[in-house]
Amino acid sequence: MQNLVVYIVVFPIIGVLINGLFGSLIQKKFGEKVVGVIGSATIGLSFLFAILIFVKMLGQPADARSHVVDVYRWMAAGSLSVSVSYLVDQLSIVMLLVVTGVSFFIHIYSIGYMHGDRGFFRFFTYMNLFVFAMLNLILADNYLLMFLGWEGVGLCSYLLIGFWYDRKFEGVNISWTGDAGMKAFIVNRIGDFAFLIGMFLVFANFGTFNYDTIFGTAAAHFATGDSTMTWIAILFFIGATGKSAQIPLYIWLPDAMAGPTPVSALIHAATMVTAGVYMIARSSVIYALAPAAMTTVAIVGALTALYAATMALVQNDIKKVLAYSTISQLGYMFLALGVGAFGAGIFHLMTHAFFKALLFLGAGAIIHAL
Secondary structure, three states, X not given: OHHHXXXXXXXXXXXXXXXXXXXXXXXXXXXXXXXXXXXXXXXXXXXXXXXXXXXXXXOOOHHHOXXXXXXXXXXXXXXXXXXXXXXXXXXXXXXXXXXXXXXXXXXXXXXXXXXXXXXXXXXXXXXXXXXXHHHHHHHEOEHHHHHHHHHHHHHHHHHHHOOOOOOEEEEOOEEEHXXXXXXXHHHHHHHHHHHHHHHHHHHHHHOXXXXXXXXXXXXXXXXXXXHHHHHHHHHHHHHHHHHOOOOOOOOHHHHHHHOOHHHHHHHHHHXXXXXXXXXXXXXXXXXHOOHHHHHHXXXXXXXXXXXXXXXXXXXOOHHHHHHHXXXXXXXXXXXXXXXXXXXHHHHHHHHHHHHHHHXXXXXXXXXXXX
C-alpha cells in the first residue's frame, strides 16, 4: 500500500521533470506526440495504481479502510512537527479516482487539441504539475501539506489560464488572456489568506496540523457551537469560496475560459474547483461543532446555485454557459455539505466531474470545428 500511494504522487512529477527539462528537445527530435504520450502516461499510471488501491480497500472491513503512509519527517520547530504523510481512506480514494481518471482522459484529448501549438511541451508540463499539486492536496494527512497542494493548484491555474498570454480576450475588465490568469490568482489569494488564518487558529488551539489529533480531540475540548470552532469553520469556508467559486469570490471562474479548453475541463471537473468542497468534507468534524458555520455554508451554496444558474441563461458563449453551470453545481455541493449531507455532496462532486469534463471536451471539439 505504501509504495503504491507514493508512486501515485511521484509519477506526475516525473512527467513534469521530463517534459519541463527536455520537452523542447524531445519535441524537435521525436515530435510533439511523444511529449503528449509522456505527459499522459504518467497520469495514466497514477490512475492505474489508484484503481489497485481501491480494489485492495474493497477487500477490507469498513473500519479498517484508513491508512496513513509516512514518507518522511519534513520539519520540526519547537512544538511544531510536520511530516509528509498521505492519508488513504474512503474520502481520499474516491477523490483519487476522480482526479487521476478524469485528468488522464483530458491529457489524451489534449494531444490532439494542442497539436501545432508552439507551447506544446510547456502545456503538458503545467498540466502534470497541476495534477501533482491536487494529489498532494487530497492525500495530505495534515493541513500544512494540504495548504501546499492548495497553493500549488492556485499557481498552476495562473499558468494554465494565462497559457496563451499574448492573445486578446473579451472579459470583465480584462483584455488579454494573461490578465485572466492574474485575476484568478489574485481573487484566490483572498480566500487563501482566510484559510491560512484558520490554520493558525487550529494550531493555536490544538498544537498540531495533523487530522488525527485535531479530529480526535475536538469534541472533547470544545462544545457544540463554541466560538473558536465557529471562527475556524467560517475562515475555512471563506478559503473554500475562493477555490470553489462561491459568492462573492466566484468572479474569476467565468474569465478562466481564456485558457485552452482542456484547462477549462481540468479546472472545472477534476482539480481546482473541487478543492474547496473536499476541504470542507475533510473538516466535517470541525463543522459538526459549528452549526452556525454549517448554516452559512448551506445559505451561500443555495444562493450561488440559483444566482449562477440565472447568469448562465443569458450567456452567448458556449464555454461561459458551462462556467456558470459549474458555479451553480458547486453551489448544490455546498448546500449538501451545509445541511450535513457530506456523502451526498461528495457523490455529486464525483458525478459532476465526469459529465462536466465531457461537456467541456465536447465544446472544445465544436470550437475546433468552427
